[in-house]
Amino acid sequence: MSEKTVVGRFAPTPSGRMHLGNVMCALVSWLSARSQGGKILLRIEDLDTQRCGWEENTRLLIDDLNYLGLEFDGGYDRSLWQSARADIYAETFEKLRSEGLVYPCLCTRSELHAATAPHLSDGRYVYDGRCYKKFLKGYKIPDGAHPSMRVHVPDKNISFEDGICGFYSENLARDCGDFVVRRADGIYAYQLAVTVDDCLSGVTEVFRGRDLLSSTPCQLWLAETLGLEPPAGYYHIPLMTDADGRRLSKRDADLDMGALRRKYSPEMIIGIVAASLGLIGKPEPIGANDLIAFFSKDKLPRNDVRLRLF
Ligand code: GLU
Secondary structure (H helix, E strand, O other): OOOOOOEEEEOOOOOOOOEHHHHHHHHHHHHHHHHOOOEEEEOOOOOOOOOOOHHHHHHHHHHHHHHOOOOOOOOOOHHHOHHHOHHHHHHHHHHHHHOOOEEEEOOOHHHHHHHOOOOOOOOOOOOOOHHHHHHHOOOOOOOOOOOEEEEOOOOOEEEEEEOOOEEEEEEHHHHHOOEEEEOOOOOEOHHHHHHHHHHHOOOOEEEEEHHHHHHHHHHHHHHHHHOOOOOOEEEEEOOEEOOOOOEOOOOOHHHEHHHHHHHOOHHHHHHHHHHHHOOOOOOOOOOHHHHHHHOOHHHOOOOOEEOOOO
């Protein structure tokens, strides 16, 4: 039987200009797929199209990817972008609803802050399920209210072997809690959208930042609940730090693609990321295509990736 074609994806949120951390994620996803003769898809998480600047950010994101020489299968096919897929998410949502798994939540932001367990590393919190208890007692949502919709998770352990971080396990009820699948403004939330999209587009491997490691059990459980096949491999890549070990963030504007493009050629930017990842010995200009030969998943660092500039 022939091996399944590798399908990778890069799923950026256009909330700002790409910075080196995003470039690292894009490059690793791209190199892994290409080095195995696979496909790589671009799935833009443009969930908040109304938000100021997102359209322009998306345009710049595509321009930056082109600049770096990272081409995607299907090009910039919008049908894979989150903004074009509300009908698909709605169908999935109805499936969860018909199984009695979703319920309305009217908790305000401040109630959530006051009543929830400490925030997880990725900014999520564990919801205490107070609206679920009301829902079970038949609580009716007042007319005109706009609740968010949560999915009720079971008291179940979900484990998987991450290709970089190793064995990872979470108890859904304790560590994840009931999470929002549709926001109060009607937009389908990250966990639902990403699960549906990764499964339906046949993604076989996911590379993304380590901050999303703790989201993976929710996604694996959602896929299982929906009868969908999840990606076979997850690889949560360490975050990038500056030379002093301080985490890079969007605030480091000197490392966003706008600033980098004023200073470096595409090959130099690829060389910086490749050297920081340890794929090449020191920063030197190299094209993305030429880097394929140097790539192997085993070479990816397990700990923070220290930035190595020219
Ligand atoms: N949109 C997320 C980000 O930009 C990544 C989501 C994912 O890869 O699942 O960090």
